[in-house]
Amino acid sequence: MTTELLEIEPRELKFVFELKKQTSCLVQLKNKSDQYVAFKVKTTSPKKYCVRPNIGIINPKGNCDFTVTMQAQKIAPPDMQCKDKFLIQSRIVPFGTTVDDITSDMFARDSGNHIEEKKLRVVLISPPSSPVLLPVNGETKQDNEMSMQKEKVPIGVENIPPPLRVSEDVKGLETAQNMEEDRSKTAEDVVSRQAGNANDVNPAKDTAQLNLAKDSEELKSRLSIMDSKIREAELTIMKLTEESSMITREKNMLKQELEMLKRKVNEKKVQVGFPLMYVCMVALISVAVGYYIHP
CATH class of the missing domain: 2.60.40.10 (Immunoglobulins)
Structure with missing residues (x-):
């Protein structure tokens, strides 16, 4: 050729x-x-x-x-x-x-x-x-x-x-x-x-690329750590929210029970002593009995 x-x-x-x-x-x-x-x-x-x-x-x-x-x-x-x-x-x-x-x-x-x-x-x-x-x-x-x-x-x-x-x-x-x-x-x-x-790259570019790769790996690891911490914080917040809602419900229940107890106490106070009709009936019966016993 x-x-x-x-x-x-x-x-x-x-x-x-x-x-x-x-x-x-x-x-x-x-x-x-x-x-x-x-x-x-x-x-x-x-x-x-x-x-x-x-x-x-x-x-x-x-x-x-x-x-x-x-x-x-x-x-x-x-x-x-x-x-x-x-x-x-x-x-x-x-x-x-x-x-x-x-x-x-x-x-x-x-x-x-x-x-x-x-x-x-x-x-x-x-x-x-x-x-x-x-x-x-x-x-x-x-x-x-x-x-x-x-x-x-x-x-x-x-x-x-x-x-x-x-x-x-x-x-x-x-x-x-x-x-x-x-x-x-x-x-x-x-x-x-x-x-x-x-693609023959200069040693300086190789070093720069290696540094960039290391930095990116470090950033990725940091991001993964931050993500795990954020998930933990979200779980903690959910638990605290549930506990606060349970405490609120218990508080409301205690209030209701307290009001019921107050009503019962008031009812007992009102019912202290004999009713007037009862006293009158007892008095009339006593008078009638005494009249029949001592004519």
Whole structure:
């Protein structure tokens, strides 16, 4: 197969280099074929760069972007020259293949499939507001002459390293590639751990997400505790309400009994002594008896 699968833009990874600052570069992949194409990104310095996503699938005639982030560096490289390289591998995959189906064996050279490989080199650029930093006796200083030369370059055009440096970079790439092949799956696993999966998240974001997850779990536990306490309080209130209603009923019953007792006492007081008719009858009977006894 002679037709290119992917068109890569740009062909060089250009990073604006500043000490102790993170910098990123966006790379666009364009699928030139009518097939689904899977890709994988490798680097000779997996601990220095973070690629997201480092694997993916591109639709026919479609595009896909990935971001390469250089971690903050404490020391500037000599003459602002970097020998790090990136390798982009691609191959045709069947329709329906997902990112989860992509494995390291798919891009092995002895798999019998056509594997397209393209190499990208890293170019460091000085910040627009500061000249190139060069290490002198372990420290960095400003090289005014190189700064003036870079200012003469038209906007949008980057300096091209001398041919000798390019050849050295090519040799370094070949050496790094050989080392990478020797390490095989071990190096690829390291790249995967450093670069992340398809959604590759920075360590800071991972920490923030873990903290958020912990906070949410704590909030959930607190809410459950509060709910249990609220239920207990509601049960206590119901019990107190029932007890207060029972006390009220008992109080009313006691009042009724007290009123009944008062009525009975009053009735007894009224009935104390003999009625007048009874006395009169007794008197008449006594007089009649006495009259008959003593004529």
